[in-house]
Amino acid sequence: MKKIINSPEHVLDEMLDGFAYANAHLVKRVTGTSVIARKYKNDGQVALVSGGGSGHEPSHAGFVGKGMLASAVCGEVFTSPTPDQVYEGIKAADQGGGVLLIIKNYTGDVMNFEMAAELAEADGIDVAHIVVDDDIAVEDSSFTAGKRGVAGTVIMHKILGAAAESGMGLQELKTLGETLVASIKSIGVSILPATVPAVGKPGFELADDEMEYGVGIHGEPGYRREPLKSSKEIAEELVMKLKDAFDWQEGDRYGVLVNGLGATPLMEQFVFMNDTAKLLDQEGLDIAFKKVGSLMTSLDMAGVSLTLVKVADEKWLDYWHMPVETTDWA
Amino acid sequence: MKKIINSPEHVLDEMLDGFAYANAHLVKRVTGTSVIARKYKNDGQVALVSGGGSGHEPSHAGFVGKGMLASAVCGEVFTSPTPDQVYEGIKAADQGGGVLLIIKNYTGDVMNFEMAAELAEADGIDVAHIVVDDDIAVEDSSFTAGKRGVAGTVIMHKILGAAAESGMGLQELKTLGETLVASIKSIGVSILPATVPAVGKPGFELADDEMEYGVGIHGEPGYRREPLKSSKEIAEELVMKLKDAFDWQEGDRYGVLVNGLGATPLMEQFVFMNDTAKLLDQEGLDIAFKKVGSLMTSLDMAGVSLTLVKVADEKWLDYWHMPVETTDWA
Amino acid sequence: MFTVENTIELFRNFATKVQTDKAWLSDLDTPIGDGDHGTNMARGLTEVTAKLDAGTYKDPGDVFKAAAMAMIGKTGGASGPLYGTAFMEMSKAVQANPDDITGALEAGLAGIQKRGKATAGEKTMVDVWVPVIESVKAGGLNAEHVDAYVEKTKPMKATKGRASYLGERSIGHLDPGSASSGLFFKALLEGGALS
Amino acid sequence: MFTVENTIELFRNFATKVQTDKAWLSDLDTPIGDGDHGTNMARGLTEVTAKLDAGTYKDPGDVFKAAAMAMIGKTGGASGPLYGTAFMEMSKAVQANPDDITGALEAGLAGIQKRGKATAGEKTMVDVWVPVIESVKAGGLNAEHVDAYVEKTKPMKATKGRASYLGERSIGHLDPGSASSGLFFKALLEGGALS
Numbered sequence A, B: 001m002k003k004i005i006n007s008p009e010h011v012l013d014e015m016l017d018g019f020a021y022a023n024a025h026l027v028k029r030v031t032g033t034s035v036i037a038r039k040y041k042n043d044g045q046v047a048l049v050s051g052g053g054s055g056h057e058p059s060h061a062g063f064v065g066k067g068m069l070a071s072a073v074c075g076e077v078f079t080s081p082t083p084d085q086v087y088e089g090i091k092a093a094d095q096g097g098g099v100l101l102i103i104k105n106y107t108g109d110v111m112n113f114e115m116a117a118e119l120a121e122a123d124g125i126d127v128a129h130i131v132v133d134d135d136i137a138v139e140d141s142s143f144t145a146g147k148r149g150v151a152g153t154v155i156m157h158k159i160l161g162a163a164a165e166s167g168m169g170l171q172e173l174k175t176l177g178e179t180l181v182a183s184i185k186s187i188g189v190s191i192l193p194a195t196v197p198a199v200g201k202p203g204f205e206l207a208d209d210e211m212e213y214g215v216g217i218h219g220e221p222g223y224r225r226e227p228l229k230s231s232k233e234i235a236e237e238l239v240m241k242l243k244d245a246f247d248w249q250e251g252d253r254y255g256v257l258v259n260g261l262g263a264t265p266l267m268e269q270f271v272f273m274n275d276t277a278k279l280l281d282q283e284g285l286d287i288a289f290k291k292v293g294s295l296m297t298s299l300d301m302a303g304v305s306l307t308l309v310k311v312a313d314e315k316w317l318d319y320w321h322m323p324v325e326t327t328d329w330a
Numbered sequence C, D: 001m002f003t004v005e006n007t008i009e010l011f012r013n014f015a016t017k018v019q020t021d022k023a024w025l026s027d028l029d030t031p032i033g034d035g036d037h038g039t040n041m042a043r044g045l046t047e048v049t050a051k052l053d054a055g056t057y058k059d060p061g062d063v064f065k066a067a068a069m070a071m072i073g074k075t076g077g078a079s080g081p082l083y084g085t086a087f088m089e090m091s092k093a094v095q096a097n098p099d100d101i102t103g104a105l106e107a108g109l110a111g112i113q114k115r116g117k118a119t120a121g122e123k124t125m126v127d128v129w130v131p132v133i134e135s136v137k138a139g140g141l142n143a144e145h146v147d148a149y150v151e152k153t154k155p156m157k158a159t160k161g162r163a164s165y166l167g168e169r170s171i172g173h174l175d176p177g178s179a180s181s182g183l184f185f186k187a188l189l190e191g192g193a194l195s
């Protein structure tokens, strides 16, 4: 394992200290916790809290700040944070307007966040939650824990963050969040696996010429292995999967996010964006907003994911474009 | 070589198209060139132009926009752009107030940018230039081509960009730029080499447990190889090199940039920031601004670089904090 | 019956076993999960041990409660809330009646199922808790049984938890949470509570 | 003397050689540079060939000028401006006097030195141009000379260009730009200009 760290046990703590130090103008680490909270307050408004296992940086702490999250709760690497930590995150975030939890759909995350919500409600804080399950690599059936939450979560942070900043109430935000979740679908491809520091070896193996479609952001196995394909061919596979899932019509309006999984340079992400753009154009879709970057990563995994949002409401575009003050949303 | 591309020959072209597509709200690709120019104009003010070989994304195109660069000229991977391209970049950038070129100190870059400056001056455009040579890994002597330009270049973009946006004139900007260059020093460490698409294999080799201090952003060899060290030990080495170079006193005021070299996750960059922060604190330095991120990368190289800026003028801090509208400066 | 001593012993023994088999538990979690089950459980049980070292306990229910809080507070992942809820429910049951081991175990299982909504056959720790309770009821749980129940998760297809993402490909692997539950029940067997 | 035909032939031959040895040139550039010299030169000379295919030329100076513009416009890196400037200066010299090969080569070298500020012994292409010109003056350049001059850059320590960053460690490697200049002079030898 080649990593610039001191010891696997201290990675989380040291990362959080380093993050809080570097971004002290915007955020603080809540003492004794693994919570990053913004310094900005918008009194009386709903506060958004997200988080989950670490290793997905800049998610979620990089999106803490005015116009996005009020706090991020950072678990151990690839491991959901515990209820007491989430509870601390909720308390740090609360501005008196209630708190909306944005949870990625993993058994552990859902259980830990829900337990925290119970604690916070017992404290008199209004808490609602949304479970993001945008990864269409896994079937959503009674035979699975449901679809996983991946890069689409960042879009939730941006749009809901802007809506909350603009004064939308908790129930309305939850409803908007549910509509959004239903409108966001993602799918990824991995060409190199990630290594969890505490494990010390890659989470799965891929031959030198192999890639795998549908791998999850914790290295969960995908749906097909193949010899490494060109960017164009990968874009075709992913766009066609999304087409099946959305069943779109010519002229439909979408937003698009190309997300790097950690070790994939921006150069490749832009090449992939270019191939994807051509396909979306061929499909006759109207692309209302676009974003490229390593936003929901998986440590040092190489690969990309593609997220599309079916834009159901003009207002979403305003929320998308509203300026923010965070450390990682440009 | 495992990359999400189509063919090495088309990487530059496709990357630029993908970049321009994704960021069409801020920038455009000048037709038929490898120039990314901002849409925003600040009439009569100085325009900044930078660039160089590609493979350092988000440098430099990601910093094109209001408050930073007016255009970026993107050469082939790790290869300086040609004079005609730089000339196109100058023309696209010019707002009538003259153009300042920010050149990283490589023989090829300096020659190509200077030839372009001559072409532009023949056209009646006022052109000045600054050569950035912040990499202290190489001695600056009559026996070298001089120190290399690395991550400190991004600090130049930010501070000079804000100064230009605020209306500073060309000569004054050049003077400020020269003072800045003399105040910025960087040094890096690589733990995994980069692979240039057209070459297809890593630019150098490192054993599974090896790292190398002082490697350049094109894989230029560094000054020492060692078994992989901890983040703390690496921070000690780099901070001590910088201490020697700056010869600082307790209480001196600095800005700090921890830069990821491409494949290194933010998690490791923050751990490294944390170790560096402790050392800078022990040295009694007053750290006025901080930044962490993969800003000046070297394709899929893993490693980090550390840049310090001795703050000579309070005004620099205002320039540092001035908001920008670019695709990659958050 | 549960006593303060045998309950403390139960958790210390469980902690030792998890520490010893930490790498094995994470390895089991690698092909069908995310490779952290050993790390998670070890982190949780280190905290349990620390709590036991620091506190004094007057009844076995308090020991279960301390273990529950430690597991909830430090484990993370899916296993933290599941074991935490199990021990919390067991704490209540033991407080009510320290003699009724079966009742306590049933309360623990109910907690797991309330939290995780899994039923038997979904390739989760439930698939060890259910037959273990049956054997205890029948008066004859032994280590071979425990191993056999853990082993029985191998041919199952996961339909809950992270392993469910693999569908058919989850078949042929032991369930990590079942394996750690197996360690818990062996610790229980080795203590005096069941005899 | 330079004629339109032998100058076109010179550049076509140079282009073929670079194409053939592209990987070798990049390999030379890997230990002491950034591994792109072959790619750079090939890109530049592909453009030179395209220009020659497309245009018609009435004097050899125009051929040199077209080659110069193509090299400057497409090569990039350090070698682009250096070869570009060399060919541009040669174009002027040849325009003035197509018979004076030595004068043209000296003009080319002067261009390289104006642009790159290197003198002999700094492990750059200058170390091939200088002795080649001496041999031409002495009336006896041949392929073995060219190879020998390229070879002589091996023990040199680089003090210009990217290789200078290696200091002592640049010793023991051929200079890539000298190698490509070697190909140029071999193409010159194989054409008729020198005879």
Ligand SMILES: Nc1ncnc2c1ncn2[C@@H]1O[C@H](COP(=O)(O)OP(=O)(O)O)[C@@H](O)[C@H]1O
Pocket: A078, A079, A080, A107, A108, A109, C029, C033, C034, C036, C037, C040, C041, C076, C077, C078, C079, C080, C082, C112, C115, C116, C117, C118, C123, C124, C125, C126, C160, C161, C162, C175, C176, C177, C178
């Ligand atoms: N819904 C559930 N009900 C019961 N047990 C479950 C459920 N989901 C997961 N588990 C158990 O949790 C174990 C995984 O725990 P762990 O690896 O620590 O958490 P995570 O999956 O969050 O990484 C599985 O092996 C399984 O036994």
Ligand SMILES: Nc1ncnc2c1ncn2[C@@H]1O[C@H](COP(=O)(O)OP(=O)(O)O)[C@@H](O)[C@H]1O
Pocket: B078, B079, B080, B107, B108, B109, D029, D033, D034, D036, D037, D040, D041, D076, D077, D078, D079, D080, D082, D112, D115, D116, D117, D118, D123, D124, D125, D126, D160, D161, D162, D175, D176, D177, D178
């Ligand atoms: N200052 C200089 N003067 C003359 N030749 C130089 C100088 N700097 C570099 N060169 C030549 O250029 C060659 C490298 O060219 P190339 O690899 O294409 O450019 P880059 O170094 O920009 O990647 C070197 O091998 C050397 O012969």
Ligand SMILES: [Mg+2]
Pocket: A053, A078, A079, A080, A108, C034, C036, C077, C078
């Ligand atoms: Mg986990």
Ligand SMILES: [Mg+2]
Pocket: B078, B079, B080, B108, D034, D036, D077, D078
């Ligand atoms: Mg180069």
Ligand SMILES: [Mg+2]
Pocket: C029, C033, C034, C035, C036, C037, C077, C162
């Ligand atoms: Mg797990």
Ligand SMILES: [Mg+2]
Pocket: D029, D033, D034, D035, D036, D037, D077, D162
């Ligand atoms: Mg080179």
